[in-house]
Amino acid sequence: MSDVSGPVRIIGIGNRDRGDDAFGPRVVDAFQDRLPEHVSALEHSGEVAGLVDLMTDAAAVYLVDAAVMGLEPGCLRVFDASGSPLPAMGGAFSSHALGLSEAIELARALDVLPPVCRVFAVEAVSFEAGEELTEPVASAVPGVVQAVIDSIRQEYVHA
Amino acid sequence: MSRKTIKVDYLARVEGEGALNVTVRDGKVRDAELRIFEPPRFFEAFLRGRDYAEAPDVTARICGICPVAYQMSSVHAMEDALGIEVNGQLRALRRLLYCGEWIESHALHIYMLHAPDFLGYAGAVDMARDHPEIVKRGLALKKAGNTIMTVVGGREIHPINVRVGGFYRTPTRKELEPLAETLKQAREDALATVRWTAGLDMPEAGRDYHLVALHHPDEYAMNTGRIISSRGLDIAVADYNKHFVESHVQRSTALHSHLREHDCYLVGPLARYSLNHDQLSPLAREAAKEAGLGKRCNNPFQSIVVRSIEVVYACDEALRVIAEYQEPDSPFEQAEPRSSVGFGCTEAPRGLLFHRYRLDDDGSILEAQIVPPTAQNQPSIEADLKELVGDWLDLPEDALRERCEQTIRNYDPCISCATHFLKLDVRHE
Numbered sequence: 001m002s003d004v005s006g007p008v009r010i011i012g013i014g015n016r017d018r019g020d021d022a023f024g025p026r027v028v029d030a031f032q033d034r035l036p037e038h039v040s041a042l043e044h045s046g047e048v049a050g051l052v053d054l055m056t057d058a059a060a061v062y063l064v065d066a067a068v069m070g071l072e073p074g075c076l077r078v079f080d081a082s083g084s085p086l087p088a089m090g091g092a093f094s095s096h097a098l099g100l101s102e103a104i105e106l107a108r109a110l111d112v113l114p115p116v117c118r119v120f121a122v123e124a125v126s127f128e129a130g131e132e133l134t135e136p137v138a139s140a141v142p143g144v145v146q147a148v149i150d151s152i153r154q155e156y157v158h159a
Numbered sequence: 160m161s162r163k164t165i166k167v168d169y170l171a172r173v174e175g176e177g178a179l180n181v182t183v184r185d186g187k188v189r190d191a192e193l194r195i196f197e198p199p200r201f202f203e204a205f206l207r208g209r210d211y212a213e214a215p216d217v218t219a220r221i222c223g224i225c226p227v228a229y230q231m232s233s234v235h236a237m238e239d240a241l242g243i244e245v246n247g248q249l250r251a252l253r254r255l256l257y258c259g260e261w262i263e264s265h266a267l268h269i270y271m272l273h274a275p276d277f278l279g280y281a282g283a284v285d286m287a288r289d290h291p292e293i294v295k296r297g298l299a300l301k302k303a304g305n306t307i308m309t310v311v312g313g314r315e316i317h318p319i320n321v322r323v324g325g326f327y328r329t330p331t332r333k334e335l336e337p338l339a340e341t342l343k344q345a346r347e348d349a350l351a352t353v354r355w356t357a358g359l360d361m362p363e364a365g366r367d368y369h370l371v372a373l374h375h376p377d378e379y380a381m382n383t384g385r386i387i388s389s390r391g392l393d394i395a396v397a398d399y400n401k402h403f404v405e406s407h408v409q410r411s412t413a414l415h416s417h418l419r420e421h422d423c424y425l426v427g428p429l430a431r432y433s434l435n436h437d438q439l440s441p442l443a444r445e446a447a448k449e450a451g452l453g454k455r456c457n458n459p460f461q462s463i464v465v466r467s468i469e470v471v472y473a474c475d476e477a478l479r480v481i482a483e484y485q486e487p488d489s490p491f492e493q494a495e496p497r498s499s500v501g502f503g504c505t506e507a508p509r510g511l512l513f514h515r516y517r518l519d520d521d522g523s524i525l526e527a528q529i530v531p532p533t534a535q536n537q538p539s540i541e542a543d544l545k546e547l548v549g550d551w552l553d554l555p556e557d558a559l560r561e562r563c564e565q566t567i568r569n570y571d572p573c574i575s576c577a578t579h580f581l582k583l584d585v586r587h588e
Contacts, residue, residue, distance in 0.1 A: 017220075045223075045314075045315065045316045047223075047305065047315060047316055048267075048271070048298075049263075049267075049298040049301040049302045049305065050302065050305060050315065052298055053298070053302060102282075102283070102284060105284040106283060106284050106287055106294070106298075109284050109285075109287035109288045109291065109294075110287050110291045110294060110295060111291065129220065
């Protein structure tokens, strides 16, 4: 359990117009009006400079993303990236050279990675433009919201 | 006969997927083929049957790094087709938005993708461990560009505020004022970037490029002008297809572009700088002079310096637009659909981006043609490798492979835009 000495950020990464890539933003939607003052939930495109900036002054970041990990559709994996890099996996942002893994490692190299950095990755089915979340990924939203809340409660006195 | 093969299966730090084969026989480079195998993305086909007003938002999805370029070329083409012209503060706001994209795109390439080549790092993360303050400066610059895109374009990636005829909503003076403070610091960071890149160990190289860029009589061209070249071409945008031809080659899912009479040509920062140097701001020209650049630059490795100079210019120009900004009476000029053909050509961070649309009388799109800069530069990339690699054959294998990759990264290629990339296979025969 840690003392909070900076903002706690839940960051839903993704694009609402690209199928299961909307998972992170949809989790952010589900947090509205449910968070204590020092915790915020933000939607983010995954752009590397912006992500590093959001990590720089935070006490903790909880990053929610859709990914391709070879699991069952909608299956959640939680990674503790505070001490070690994410395992190699096909993320939703691999198309533009620098993705979530690189943002985390860049923040670590620059010594601005928060002491708590958790990644909640859900196995995606489709990133088709213009499509909705697939059913198994949409069904995973409530469980991931609860998993993030549980994680914050376990790690912070005031959450 | 000596024969050698060097193979790289995946080129990092470029946008998209592809490969490169270089064949060396008897100490001479016999062939260099850039193979692009990323699947075609069929955006031109997606556009057929859509309403003309959808083109800026659909084409913006082609690229997460240069969406403004796609929006700008498409709206100019549509406005050309519909017979309207966007002037005054609306035109200036578009220029401000484009400055934002040049700053964020160039900063990404200079610091995250290209600089590691010059300093011997595998990537930006490794470079950041040894040079954290430099990388932080790059991130701050990129953020400044993104901030412009958010304020003027509605969001930092795939902006949503551009429409045919102008914008959906124009910013207030008060909304632009905080940008000026951000940009003053960004301009200082950009000047530091020029000094830093000018000091990098630069390979001696150069070719007699046929440079092609947009030229405007009154400004460093971004959105409008005529297409000119270093060998006398001077044409209206509407005449693009009379002089440039696209062809399919088996090794690439991106069409190759050629000038009908002069074969391959170069678009992008080196072309813009060399053809339009005198129209840079005094501060950008001074920075170029201090960096040791003349009025023309033929060394593709120095593109990192030229991009830095363009970032200085973009900060200067953005500050000028903000200082002179007056809120327009209307956010857009009204357009009426008609049966017509329109052409648009703007300067994306990577170079000339041409769009052509044919519209039906109800404004639906009958034909769309999009020619991205990376597709146009493919033959020039191959020509660089054919002409330059020969001087480096004494390098150790790994260093030669790295130099070949760096030669490609000089172009900041966006394979995803072009198809749209990279494996490298150098064969010494």
